[in-house]
Amino acid sequence: MRLFERSVRVLCLLSFAGDPEKQREVAAITSEVAREGRVRQIRELGGLASLALHQTCRSASGDNSGLARSAASLAAPAAFYVVASSLGTTLDATSGVAWFGVVLLALAGVASACRNRPLTLTLALLATGPAVASAGPAITVALSIAIAASVASPPRRRQPKVPSLARVYLVLGLFVGLCVLAGLPLLSDGPVRVATIVIASTLIVFGLFDPRYALVAAVVFGCRFATFDLVGLAEALGSLGRDLTIDELVVRWLAMTAGLIASLLTARRSIARSWMI
Amino acid sequence: MGKRLREQSTFILAVLASGRSHGYAIISSVDELSDGRLKLTAGTLYGALERLEKAGLVERAGEESAGGPPRRYYEITKTGRQALAEEVAQLNEAVEQLRGVGLALP
Numbered sequence: 001m002r003l004f005e006r007s008v009r010v011l012c013l014l015s016f017a018g019d020p021e022k023q024r025e026v027a028a029i030t031s032e033v034a035r036e037g038r039v040r041q042i043r044e045l046g047g048l049a050s051l052a053l054h055q056t057c058r059s060a061s062g063d064n065s066g067l068a069r070s071a072a073s074l075a076a077p078a079a080f081y082v083v084a085s086s087l088g089t090t091l092d093a094t095s096g097v098a099w100f101g102v103v104l105l106a107l108a109g110v111a112s113a114c115r116n117r118p119l120t121l122t123l124a125l126l127a128t129g130p131a132v133a134s135a136g137p138a139i140t141v142a143l144s145i146a147i148a149a150s151v152a153s154p155p156r157r158r159q160p161k162v163p164s165l166a167r168v169y170l171v172l173g174l175f176v177g178l179c180v181l182a183g184l185p186l187l188s189d190g191p192v193r194v195a196t197i198v199i200a201s202t203l204i205v206f207g208l209f210d211p212r213y214a215l216v217a218a219v220v221f222g223c224r225f226a227t228f229d230l231v232g233l234a235e236a237l238g239s240l241g242r243d244l245t246i247d248e249l250v251v252r253w254l255a256m257t258a259g260l261i262a263s264l265l266t267a268r269r270s271i272a273r274s275w276m277i
Numbered sequence: 278m279g280k281r282l283r284e285q286s287t288f289i290l291a292v293l294a295s296g297r298s299h300g301y302a303i304i305s306s307v308d309e310l311s312d313g314r315l316k317l318t319a320g321t322l323y324g325a326l327e328r329l330e331k332a333g334l335v336e337r338a339g340e341e342s343a344g345g346p347p348r349r350y351y352e353i354t355k356t357g358r359q360a361l362a363e364e365v366a367q368l369n370e371a372v373e374q375l376r377g378v379g380l381a382l383p
Binding site: 011015022025026028029030032033043044046047048049050051052054055273275276277 | 280281282283286300301304316317318319320321322323324325328329332334346349360
């Protein structure tokens with residue numbers, strides 16, 4: 001089977017998880033239309049990807065009623081990661097990433113407990129126990145965010161072959177945890193900033209079709225904003241006024257402001273679109 | 278007033294207003310009706326059809342197979358015709374308002 005057909009099948013499966021007939025119908029029409037050529041194939045894949053985002057948003061949050069709670073459960077680990085990696089005095093970026101893994105595991109545990117999944121809960125507790133014991137007060141804050149988000153998150157409908165949020169957190173957390181245990185070099189401060197920008201930009205693009213991702217991007221930018229070095233920024237703005245030298249801090253602050261505005265506007269547009277037929 | 282219709286939904290309803298149709302034919306008809314301006318992908322079409330079905334503006338109208346794979350047909354409902362008429366009336370009203378402020382519209 002060619003890559004195009006395989007991609008179509010996966011996207012149809014994500015879009016209509018509980019309706020095999022619909023999956024076949026949409027896949028057949030897509031293949032029929034895509035005979036026009038390569039450009040059309042790319043357009044069709046783009047259309048199916050946006051449909052998959054729409055449908056997963058709808059299945060996770062209902063008809064907008066559970067949107068905020070669903071977005072909160074996605075934004076909690078992102079918020080913790082950004083805050084943890086921004087607290088440069090007590091945490092360097094590496095420990096921020098490691099803690100992110102710990103929190104993902106904890107979140108998986110809480111989500112599993114909420115949904116009565118004893119196996120993933122046990123795994124998560126075993127993996128997080130020693131780390132939580134030595135982590136200090138920040139982890140308590142992070143866990144509070146995670147627990148609040150998990151409790152607030154709406155119960156997911158069972159869908160075959162679509163991974164549950166708890167499983168996603170668990171796999172991500174185990175990956176980061178194993179990297180730490182194996183002593184593999186994790187992200188340093190520079191790549192963390194680049195990763196934040198790349199991930200947040202991707203979230204904004206996804207947010208065009210699923211408002212939850214735009215809201216997560218807004219949280220990421222908002223947390224960066226909240227933990228920004230304001231004293232340093234004031235000094236940088238002062239030197240900009242004195243001798244017109246543009247400090248890196250000013251550029252970062254402007255980029256964050258632009259990112260925050262873009263993500264909020266995208267979320268607003270996406271939510272407005274989801275109210276139209 | 279109910280939910281507003283997106284542009285592609287209006288065109289899909291307009292195509293179905295002239296008779297029941299299946300996915301591939303709807304894509305071709307919308308392309309023709311909009312003079313090639315609106316090129317629906319299968320993803321956009323089925324997303325729109327699902328929203329229209331949920332809102333009760335469109336319903337399934339059987340399956341047929343003429344040599345190839347079976348095709349599912351869709352048809353507009355009475356509510357769908359009303360929604361289309363309302364949407365067209367609103368668009369006309371907007372055009373009249375713009376003419377009223379002196380814009381030279383065709």
